[in-house]
Every structure is written in structure tokens, then in C-alpha cells.
Amino acid sequence: MWKRAVCTKDCPDTCGLLAKVENGLIVSVKGDPDHPFTAGFICQKAGHFPEHVHSPKRITTPLRRIGPKGAGQFEPVSWNEALDEVAFQMQSISSEFGPQAILPYSYAGHMGLVHRNAGHAFFNRLGASHLDYTICSSAATAGYEASLGSGPSTEIQSAAQSDYIIIWGSNTLTTNIHAWPHFKTAQKAGAKLVVIDPYRNRTAQKADVHLMIKPGTDAALALAMMQVLIDRDMIDHDFISHKTIGFEKLKARASEYTPSRTSEICGLTENSIISLAEAYGKAKSPYIRTGWGPARQLKGAMAMRTIALLPALVGAFDKPGGGITRALGGAPSDLNSLIRPDLGLPCTRTVNMVELGNALTKLTDPPVKMLYTYLSNPAVVAPQSRDVLAGLAREDLFVVVQEMFHTDTTSYADIVLPGASFLEVTDLYRAYGHNYIQMAQPVIPRVGQSRSTLDIFQDLAARLSFKNKVFSLGEMDFIENFLVEDSPYLKGVDFEMLKSGKPVRLNIPSNPYADGFTTPSGKVEFYSQTMADQGLDPLPDGQVLRDPDGGNKYCLEFITPPHHFFLNSAFNEIDALREKVGQARVMIHPETAGTRGIADGDPVRVFNDRGEASFLAHVTYDTQIGLLVAEGLHWPSLSPGSGVNQLTSQRLTDMGKTCAFHCNLVEVQPQAN
Incomplete structure (x- = not known):
């Protein structure tokens, strides 16, 4: 039986999917030919979703750490034991250091509106430090x-x-x-x-x-x-x-x-x-x-x-x-009925997610004493990894990770909570690459003891005696609330249309600039x-700023664009894709390689003052003299080397406070035997 679904990955296409289900298992995934934009075909990554959902490596029960931080040694525990421990730690830390000593960390591991944002109301009510979600597009x-x-x-x-x-x-x-x-x-x-x-x-x-x-x-x-x-x-x-x-x-x-x-x-x-x-x-x-x-x-x-x-x-x-x-799409954009910013304290501090390494190693008054991570893999994706890993390794930092698989981040967790996949939950998906919106409902029961992000936070809210109505609502309640928004984009869109599971066109013209621009x-x-x-240059400016760290020691530019078979750090868990990608490679122009005694296929180390990473050299004219290119985020735990984000910095962009992932000066040399 084929059932409609929507791809949850952080990609502008937000594909319409069809999942073939037999005996409660997903046996195949293909594109939905009735989707007006994605038109029945999918990327090679999405074809591996059955392996993703039903992998024998999937975490299906809560876990508690029994070994040293970073060793990834756990024992299974019940949900009650796990959530009781998390709630106890939240109360103890809040009592001793204040609730701002608790830092949530999440991003776009799931793009559905409900579950991506399900933790915000909880952390606002808790009074935790606010996370500035700037790492990608700000x-x-x-x-x-x-x-x-x-x-x-x-x-x-x-x-x-x-x-x-x-x-x-x-x-x-x-x-x-x-x-x-x-x-x-x-x-x-x-x-x-x-x-x-x-x-x-x-x-x-x-x-x-x-x-x-x-x-x-x-x-x-x-x-x-x-x-x-x-x-x-x-x-x-x-x-x-x-x-x-x-x-x-x-x-x-x-x-x-x-x-x-x-x-x-x-x-x-x-x-x-x-x-x-x-x-x-x-x-x-x-x-x-x-x-x-x-x-x-x-x-x-x-x-x-x-x-x-x-x-x-x-x-x-x-x-x-x-x-x-x-970017396209745009509705619903008011998620306050789910996020509930009004529940937060007016003077709560904000931590930029780009600066996680600094937050975990340098922040005081109060220091971060609990990190609650979900829908992200910060040990791999956050910049300046050496600082991030040093922070995660602190014995006085209590780390909670909601995940489907053991990642580089779960290795440092004190409690691991098994998350449900996107094919096991109800959610509403808006795209940023087309103007359609779509609801998806579960195509299979939840695997093992896995639970959705919303369920986990609603349960934690009950343990902490949060009485606000938002903590008793379900997925469908929130989706209906979204549609109450007074947005011209939602004109003609209703709940029953979305419940059919078919993509619905938003009320957005192909040329949204025909009637003017939304500038001041x-x-x-x-x-x-x-x-x-704001004290900024009001005109376009072509000034070039290079990586200022390291002085004149480094002269090679280094960028980290996406890999064709990974999406950020996702899909490393799929053996077939990881084997197809092979060991992490860095593209080097023949002239750059030649002056350093590097041949194609040689093991090399790329380094700067922030750290170093290991690669195989791919000597090619597909890059330019003086530019190194490393595609994709390989999990260091599954690939030789320390990961490309050892080399990136926590410096922020001129506006939007985003990470300057492509602004790095490095050097490369043959790997010592």
C-alpha cells in the first residue's frame, strides 16, 4: 500500500513522497507524481529512507551514560527513568544556577512546523537561555x-x-x-x-x-x-x-x-x-x-x-x-501559538548557536550546566569543533540528546531519548523552494519506544507542573491554530484540504513584486x-574580508559546500551512501598541490590555528589555485579525520549573525606516516 508523505530534510524542494508499506514496514519510497513542483522524482538520498527508518542501528529505547564522556557507553532505561532524571536535573540546575544555565540547541533536522518548533514553548516557560537560530540563512x-x-x-x-x-x-x-x-x-x-x-x-x-x-x-x-x-x-x-x-x-x-x-x-x-x-x-x-x-x-x-x-x-x-x-513559501509564518514567546522572561539572555563552543567553554554568570540537543548534531555541524567538543566533554555539563542514531553528539550525552522519524508523526510542511504547503500523517507506527519531539516536551512539561494550555495540545490542534493566522498567503487554504494529504497551493503570485516591495x-x-x-554602509559595498585568524601564516582559502550524497550531517548513518562517498576528500588545484609535494590520492592534513582535519587529496582543475574545497560533513566517528568544522570559526557575518563557513584560511601538507 502506497501512502503519501513529505520529505522533512533541510532542502528547498520539500518533496512529495509515496511510501510503500507492507506489514507495518516501509519497503520503498518514491516521488509523488501528483506534486506540482517535485513531480514524481526524488534525489538519491531520499530513496534510502526505508533503511533510515528501519536500520538495525536505530536507537529504540532511552539510554543512560555509564562510561566516561565521549566514550558512547550506555545502558537502556525506561522512559520514566529517563524523563524523571532530565526533569530532576532541570530543577536542580535552575535552583542552584538559575534556569538560564540550561541551553537548548536545535535546528533543522526536521522541517515540519510542529515538531521543529515543539520545544520552544517549553524552554520559554522554563526560563532557559534563548538560542539565536542563525547558523544557516540569517x-x-x-x-x-x-x-x-x-x-x-x-x-x-x-x-x-x-x-x-x-x-x-x-x-x-x-x-x-x-x-x-x-x-x-x-x-x-x-x-x-x-x-x-x-x-x-x-x-x-x-x-x-x-x-x-x-x-x-x-x-x-x-x-x-x-x-x-x-x-x-x-x-x-x-x-x-x-x-x-x-x-x-x-x-x-x-x-x-x-x-x-x-x-x-x-x-x-x-x-x-x-x-x-x-x-x-x-x-x-x-x-x-x-x-x-x-x-x-x-x-x-x-x-x-x-x-x-x-x-x-x-x-x-x-x-x-x-x-x-x-526563498519561496511563506505561510504560515506566525507560529506564536506553538512557540509562545510570551511565556519567556523579558531579560533572558540569548546565545548565538554559531558560538556554541564559546558558550560551553567561556560563558559565565551563569555557566551552561545543561545542554539539551534535538534535531541537530552540533559535534559535527557547529563551527570551531575543538571548542565544541571540549565543552561537551565537561563532566559538570549534563547533556540530553534526542536522536534516532548514535552520532558524534550522542557520544557525550548523559541521557539519550529515541526520536520518532518524520514518517511516524503528523506535521505540516511549508517549503522554501516552492509555493505549496502539505500535511503528512504517519505511514507506520512508531518504531520501538521512539517518541515525537512534541510528545517528549509535553511529558517534560507535565513533570515540571507547567499548566499552560499549550502543553496539552496535540499535532492537529497546532496545525488548526496555524490556519487561523490572518495571512493573505493562506487565503483559500483550509484544514480539510490539508488533511487530504495533497499539496495545496498558497495564495502567492509567481511574481510577488508586481505590486511593489516590502521595504520601508x-x-x-x-x-x-x-x-x-544602524551605523552600516547604506550602499552596496564590494569590500572583501578574509579570515583574520592566524595572521599571515595561512594563504589558502578553504570552503565547505554540500556533498551530493549528504545533507549537512544527515545520511552519514546510511552505510550504502557513506560507502559511496568514501573517505573525506579535499579538492586541490595541481599547482597548489605540486608546490607542496602532494599527489592525487595522498593522505593530507589541512590545518590552521583552530584545528586540523585529515583528507585524501583530490588533485583537480575543478578548483582554482589557492582554493581548497571539501564537500560535505563527514562524521569524524565514522571517517578518518576530525571533521571540516575543526577549521571554521565562530566569527559572525556583517548582518544576520550567521556563521562565515566559507571564510577560512588554512594550509595543507602531506600526512606524516
Whole structure:
């Protein structure tokens, strides 16, 4: 029997799935052909969901640590014993140090609205430290909104009508595969497909043009494009006059970024910059798909802000097939009925999740005495791993981890709680890569003694005698509450439609900018008074900031983009995928490798002052001189080496306070025998 489901992974596509169930077991998963965007096909990772759910390595009973921290030695206990211990520790720590000594840590291990956010009301009521959820997209969001405002952007499907597509900092064939058919449709009709990315990834290999830009120079390139467009009068004067502000100031700033100067900054030829700008300006319906890569630099928000201004110069928003896509979806956006921020204390401290290592090793008044982790694997995904692991190893830190598998993080847990999979719970899924919303209900009973995130927190709330109504509601209650939101996006969407399990189109036009922009001025803001009021540069800025740590000891750039067979740290638990990926590799240009005596396949160590990681060398022209590329997050516990986040820092981006994952200076050398 085939049952509808929705992929829960942190991917813009939010695929409609069909799960084949026999005798209570999932035996196969495929794409739902009736989903209007994902259209019946799925990535290779999703095909392994049966192994994920029914793995013999899955944790199916609560566990209590019996060995030293980090050893991963546990004994099974009952749910009552486990939750009683967690509740006791919360009360004891709150009594001695105050509730802010308790820090929750979670993110996007599950993307359903109910279970992803199910712990927030509990920790607000508890008075725990607030976690600032910034590790992924906050810089991109802040920069983009400074230029165009909030809300959904150009619908991806419309790009099929474009005659010039720029994929800027996105490996679409790995991270947004269902956008590709629309880009291919345009390409087959004659559109040029340009990829701007520091290395030749799967998507760049399929492009008509690949511009191998230096990391962190995206804003400079966008400004150079503006300079050419303005200088050669390839701009839409009417659009600029009526729908933008600050053009004359922008014109002066862009004049500083001539193609000649910018070619040295970006590592591109002057002619390639001019050709890019001219082709964009001549196109009848130019379209840009932005990824998150440009925003993972110290000036990442400014990079996104600057790229987002390009369509306004040529009036692309008013042209069918033209525009720019960052994120889609958008409803329901008010989750306060579930999160209940009103239950929190007004002066509760906030800890940025990027700075977890500092929080666990340096924070005082009070120190963090309990870390409660769910829907995340911070031992692998958080930056500056050495500090994170040092904090997790503290004997005076009580660590609770909700998980399906033994990860690098569970090794440091005092209590492990077995979590239910997305195929065993009810939830509502909104996408950030299309404009459909969908409810999914369990396709199988829960495996073993696993429990959902919501159930666990409701049970803990009862143990702590929290009486607020929010702690007695179920999944369906919250979903119905979401639909009460007064949002134009939800017009025509009701509970019964969603209960059918079919994807429902939100009330979002393919061009959400047709009626204006949600900036303070209601226009595209070349000049942002809001940024000026915050003491920030109100104009686009092409300044490049490099990793400041280590002085002049390190000269190689190091970036960590996604791997085709992993998603963040997920799917390492699938043996077949991990074996297909093999040992972690680092891409090195032949000239960079040659000067260091490194041959293809050699074991190497990449290092800086923050730590070191081991790889096999992949010597290739797919990267550029001076740039090392390591795809994916391998679990160090399952792969030789210490993990790429030994090398990344806890420094924050210019806006949005995101991690600058792609801003690292390192050195590489052959591994000593």
C-alpha cells in the first residue's frame, strides 16, 4: 500500500513522497507524481529512507551514560527513568544556577512546523537561555531584505520563460534538484545558463558559462556588472525612476568597481565581467537563482544585498521569466501559538548557536550546566569543533540528546531519548523552494519506544507542573491554530484540504513584486536608510574580508559546500551512501598541490590555528589555485579525520549573525606516516 508523505530534510524542494508499506514496514519510497513542483522524482538520498527508518542501528529505547564522556557507553532505561532524571536535573540546575544555565540547541533536522518548533514553548516557560537560530540563512535573509524586503521571491517555475539564467552560489543539481527541469526547459529554448561559483561543481559542469570567482568577492562582481550596465546605458530608466530609491548614490558607488579593478579582486578576466554584464543587460527576461554560498562569508549579507539589486537596474521584475529567487513559501509564518514567546522572561539572555563552543567553554554568570540537543548534531555541524567538543566533554555539563542514531553528539550525552522519524508523526510542511504547503500523517507506527519531539516536551512539561494550555495540545490542534493566522498567503487554504494529504497551493503570485516591495520605502532600496540608521554602509559595498585568524601564516582559502550524497550531517548513518562517498576528500588545484609535494590520492592534513582535519587529496582543475574545497560533513566517528568544522570559526557575518563557513584560511601538507 502506497501512502503519501513529505520529505522533512533541510532542502528547498520539500518533496512529495509515496511510501510503500507492507506489514507495518516501509519497503520503498518514491516521488509523488501528483506534486506540482517535485513531480514524481526524488534525489538519491531520499530513496534510502526505508533503511533510515528501519536500520538495525536505530536507537529504540532511552539510554543512560555509564562510561566516561565521549566514550558512547550506555545502558537502556525506561522512559520514566529517563524523563524523571532530565526533569530532576532541570530543577536542580535552575535552583542552584538559575534556569538560564540550561541551553537548548536545535535546528533543522526536521522541517515540519510542529515538531521543529515543539520545544520552544517549553524552554520559554522554563526560563532557559534563548538560542539565536542563525547558523544557516540569517545573513542571506538580512541582506536580501535590505534591498527588496521580506516575503517570497520570484517563483522558480517562471524561469522556464527566461532567456538568461544566472545560478549564483548554488549547486542546483545537489541542493535544489527540482529547479533544474525549469532551467533546462529555458536552456533548450535558447537561454544561456551561467554559473557563478568558486569551484566547478556538478551544476557548473552543465552550464554554458562557468565563472570561477574567488570566495567572498560576489558583491564586487555584482557592482562591476552594475558599473557596466550604467556606463553603457543598459538600464531600465522607467523602473528605476518609479520603483527604486538611491540610484544616483548607487551610480557613484558602482563607478568605483570598473571591470579592470574588479578582475583583480574576483580572479576573473576583464572581458568575462563585461560579457556577463552585457548579456544580462541585453536579455529580455534575465533571471537569477541565488544560493547560500555567497552569504557564508564575513561580508555575506552585503553580498546577498548587492546581488539582489541587479534585477532592478534592468527592470527584470516586470518581465515574464525574469526576476530573482532566494526563498519561496511563506505561510504560515506566525507560529506564536506553538512557540509562545510570551511565556519567556523579558531579560533572558540569548546565545548565538554559531558560538556554541564559546558558550560551553567561556560563558559565565551563569555557566551552561545543561545542554539539551534535538534535531541537530552540533559535534559535527557547529563551527570551531575543538571548542565544541571540549565543552561537551565537561563532566559538570549534563547533556540530553534526542536522536534516532548514535552520532558524534550522542557520544557525550548523559541521557539519550529515541526520536520518532518524520514518517511516524503528523506535521505540516511549508517549503522554501516552492509555493505549496502539505500535511503528512504517519505511514507506520512508531518504531520501538521512539517518541515525537512534541510528545517528549509535553511529558517534560507535565513533570515540571507547567499548566499552560499549550502543553496539552496535540499535532492537529497546532496545525488548526496555524490556519487561523490572518495571512493573505493562506487565503483559500483550509484544514480539510490539508488533511487530504495533497499539496495545496498558497495564495502567492509567481511574481510577488508586481505590486511593489516590502521595504520601508515600498521600493527597491539601492540606498537603505534603515542600514544607515544602524551605523552600516547604506550602499552596496564590494569590500572583501578574509579570515583574520592566524595572521599571515595561512594563504589558502578553504570552503565547505554540500556533498551530493549528504545533507549537512544527515545520511552519514546510511552505510550504502557513506560507502559511496568514501573517505573525506579535499579538492586541490595541481599547482597548489605540486608546490607542496602532494599527489592525487595522498593522505593530507589541512590545518590552521583552530584545528586540523585529515583528507585524501583530490588533485583537480575543478578548483582554482589557492582554493581548497571539501564537500560535505563527514562524521569524524565514522571517517578518518576530525571533521571540516575543526577549521571554521565562530566569527559572525556583517548582518544576520550567521556563521562565515566559507571564510577560512588554512594550509595543507602531506600526512606524516
